[in-house]
Amino acid sequence: MLTKRDNLLETISGGKPDRFVNQFEALAFIPGTPYNKRGRPTKPGEQIVNQWGVTIRWQEGTPGPFPVHDEEHIVLKDVTQWRTQVKFPSLDFPQEEWDECRALVDKIDRKEKFATALLAPGVFDQLHYLMGMEGCLISFYTEPDALKELIAAITDWELEYARLICDNLEPDAVFHHDDWGSHNSTFLSPEMFREFIKPSYEKIYGYFKSRGVKLIFHHSDSYAATLVPDMIDMGIDVWQGCVDTNNIPELIKKYGGKISFMGGINNGKVDVPDWSPEFIAKYVEETCRACGTKYYIPSMTAGGPKSNYDGVYETVSREIDRMSREMF
Numbered sequence: 001m002l003t004k005r006d007n008l009l010e011t012i013s014g015g016k017p018d019r020f021v022n023q024f025e026a027l028a029f030i031p032g033t034p035y036n037k038r039g040r041p042t043k044p045g046e047q048i049v050n051q052w053g054v055t056i057r058w059q060e061g062t063p064g065p066f067p068v069h070d071e072e073h074i075v076l077k078d079v080t081q082w083r084t085q086v087k088f089p090s091l092d093f094p095q096e097e098w099d100e101c102r103a104l105v106d107k108i109d110r111k112e113k114f115a116t117a118l119l120a121p122g123v124f125d126q127l128h129y130l131m132g133m134e135g136c137l138i139s140f141y142t143e144p145d146a147l148k149e150l151i152a153a154i155t156d157w158e159l160e161y162a163r164l165i166c167d168n169l170e171p172d173a174v175f176h177h178d179d180w181g182s183h184n185s186t187f188l189s190p191e192m193f194r195e196f197i198k199p200s201y202e203k204i205y206g207y208f209k210s211r212g213v214k215l216i217f218h219h220s221d222s223y224a225a226t227l228v229p230d231m232i233d234m235g236i237d238v239w240q241g242c243v244d245t246n247n248i249p250e251l252i253k254k255y256g257g258k259i260s261f262m263g264g265i266n267n268g269k270v271d272v273p274d275w276s277p278e279f280i281a282k283y284v285e286e287t288c289r290a291c292g293t294k295y296y297i298p299s300m301t302a303g304g305p306k307s308n309y310d311g312v313y314e315t316v317s318r319e320i321d322r323m324s325r326e327m328f
Contacts, residue, residue: 030116
């Protein structure tokens with residue numbers, strides 16, 4: 001029986017996996033870095049102001065935390081004034097904090113799992129965290145030069161953070177969040193995405209690969225089928241979060257071998273108050289049979305190994321194991 005790590009490698013290389021990679025089982029997320037420890041709300045009802053000055057609230061009855069974007073709380077009201085209105089967080093942490101994190105990393109069995117650095121939010125998400133979604137998207141049309149300057153500055157900040165991660169933690173994999181669309185469309189046209197966002201990720205993911213990171217997982221629980229060629233160019237190994245509006249079987253057929261797909265089991269369909277084991281069993285089976293055993297990792301589409309409703313994540317995992325017994 002292959003290790004979880006080797007089984008994932010066989011799956012994404014089109015080799016000989018001996019079972020499905022079951023959701024996030026092959027990834028050992030590195031416990032909070034000095035930056036991540038200063039992070040975000042962890043439970044409903046909490047509200048914090050993060051290092052960028054963005055107010056983030058986990059509203060009761062919602063799946064997770066999100067920025068507050070009323071007039072009072074928007075950080076960047078005029079993108080042309082980003083140099084004075086945006087305060088970039090310091091990355092000058094005491095070495096002792098990195099050493100504490102490294103001690104936890106050293107406990108990870110890297111023969112069994114990938115020691116995985118988690119980065120969130122990403123470049124596009126950071127823009128709308130600061131500006132609100134409407135202000136962000138309008139700026140692509142009304143102030144493209146100023147927006148590109150801000151994107152370049154965010155990219156430089158993230159590259160410095162990437163350097164610190166690689167210097168101190170030496171991750172095997174990176175799991176990077178940045179949502180690029182709704183369930184039905186990308187937020188930006190492919191042409192605009194290539195002009196504004198793609199160059200940043202070519203730098204960021206290129207840097208991680210140059211430092212020995214083996215795998216890049218990019219989370220976008222959205223429609224993004226039209227961006228898959230760009231994901232390949234950017235060096236993404238696994239697109240995590242692909243919802244079923246993407247026609248994943250067709251994407252696997254077209255791009256398998258260049259990129260793999262992790263998702264297909266939409267949280268919006270299974271992680272709901274009236275979820276049932278019977279529906280999950282049927283949905284997981286249909287998804288696994290449609291997507292096949294190579295270049296595909298069955299998973300819920302949220303960006304981590306959890307569910308909002310007790311038992312959902314575990315039920316999905318149990319059904320994936322059942323499909324492994326039936327399909328391998």
